[in-house]
Amino acid sequence: MSMQQPWRGNSRPAQVPPSAMRASTADRERTVEVLKSAFAEGRLDVAEYHDRVELTYRAQTYGQLAALIQDLPVGPLPPMLGPVHPAPYAAPSVQQLLRGPRRRTNGLAIASFVCGLGEAFTFGLTSPVALALGLAARGQLRDRPDEEGDGLAVTGIVLGSVGIAIWCFVLCLMLLARG
16 A cells, blocks of 8 residues: 655645645745845835844745735745645735734724814813714724724724813803803
C-alpha cells in the first residue's frame, strides 16, 4: 500500500487549488514591491504598510499573498492563478489579517462634536446645531452598521443640550432681573 506523493509523479496528482500552493521567496519579494508602490502612491499608511510587509514575510501560500494585496491595483501573482478559492483553502482577508476592519466615522457625528465644542467660542450659538446634528447622526448610525461615531454624536447632543440649558437659564435670570 503506497501513499500518494505528488512530487514522485503518481498517475493521479492531488487537486490543489492555486491559492493553496506554497509561495517562494521571490513571490514574497514581488508582493513587497507591490506594497512599496502602494505606500509610495499614498494607498497605504505607514502602520498598515509595515503590518502587511510583516505578514508577507510570514505568508506560506499564494492565497495568503493575494489577500494582502487584493485591494491594491497591482498584484504579484500570474493571471493563471485566478481568484482565491473558498474553504478549505480560503485565505483570510486583509482586514482579518490586520486585526479587524476599519470603519468610517459618520460625518454628522463629527460635525455635532465640533459644534458642541465650538459653544465656548460662539457663546452657545452652535448649541442647537450640535443638538440637531447629533440626533441626525444617531439616526444614520442606526441604519449604517459600517460606520462608527456614536460617542461623538452623544457628546454633541449632551454639549448642545447643556448649551441650550445655559442659555435658557441666562434668559430667565435676565427676565427676573428686569421685572
